[in-house]
Amino acid sequence: MARQLDYHTIQAIFTRFREAEPEPKGELEHVNAFTLVVAVALSAQATDAGVNKATRALFRIADTPEKMLALGEEGLIEHIKTIGLFRQKAKNVIKLSRIIVEEYGGEVPSSRAALQSLPGVGRKTANVVLNMWFKQPAQAVDTHIFRVGNRTGIAVGKTVEAVERAIEDNVPAEFQQHAHHWLILHGRYICVARKPKCGACHIRDLCPYEEKTL
Incomplete structure (x- = not known):
């Protein structure tokens, strides 16, 4: 578990997430x-x-x-x-x-x-x-977000509820609506559980994770 990052570092991280994927979408298909x-x-x-x-x-x-x-x-x-x-x-x-x-x-x-x-x-x-659906800035913390939040220091907490509160408390308001999608996608495709793809990570220089992969 990393230490909780400061506001400016988190702001820089989410700015990069937004630049890479301005409108992230959930991957579950639905019609209503x-x-x-x-x-x-x-x-x-x-x-x-x-x-x-x-x-x-x-x-x-x-x-x-x-x-x-x-x-x-x-x-x-x-x-x-x-x-x-x-x-x-x-x-x-x-x-x-x-x-x-x-x-x-x-x-x-x-x-x-x-x-x-x-x-x-x-x-x-x-x-x-x-x-x-209702466009509320609610944070749905799954295993990917729990891992990414703690590994990167974006949202540190020992429980799912603690990580949810950490996102709400530490991620700037302008990023709250899409925060959980950016974190899920980052955890699903880059910051994976067993061998994170640090070489392909666009927030690598801002992440305090000590066991970075080549």
Whole structure:
């Protein structure tokens, strides 16, 4: 774990992220707020690529909670059985679809508390939906962000919640909206877990990580 970087260094890091990718996007495919909730819920302990492969056909026939309920749990399983924990995830998706229809008039709620009340939706999932669909500067900390935040000193914390707060407290406001996407992409493709690609890293000179690779 590195020490927490100062404001000016973090500002310089995110300026470079923005120059390299001005409008970073999440990689989970979706067509509306409901399909985003479902996709993120399905992505727990699974890859985005694996979820996308399963949901392309699913979302063509069930892109609203009403259509998902009509498909039913067994019908849903047929589409997502290549995804880990698919039976429990199918139960959760059907339950959350029913709640969205019965309690929210078929519309995905836009508050973190309401989103987290849905089966299978934790804080990370809620933050992804708030950020990607409702354009709120919420920080969804996954394993990539946790690693990058601590390794680089951008957001230091011993828990996911601590890293989330560190991003909110230390990353300049102008970068908050896209911060988690820049960090996820950096962790997924450059600052990987076992052998980070430091030679290809455009913030290498600003990063205090001592075990840099060639």
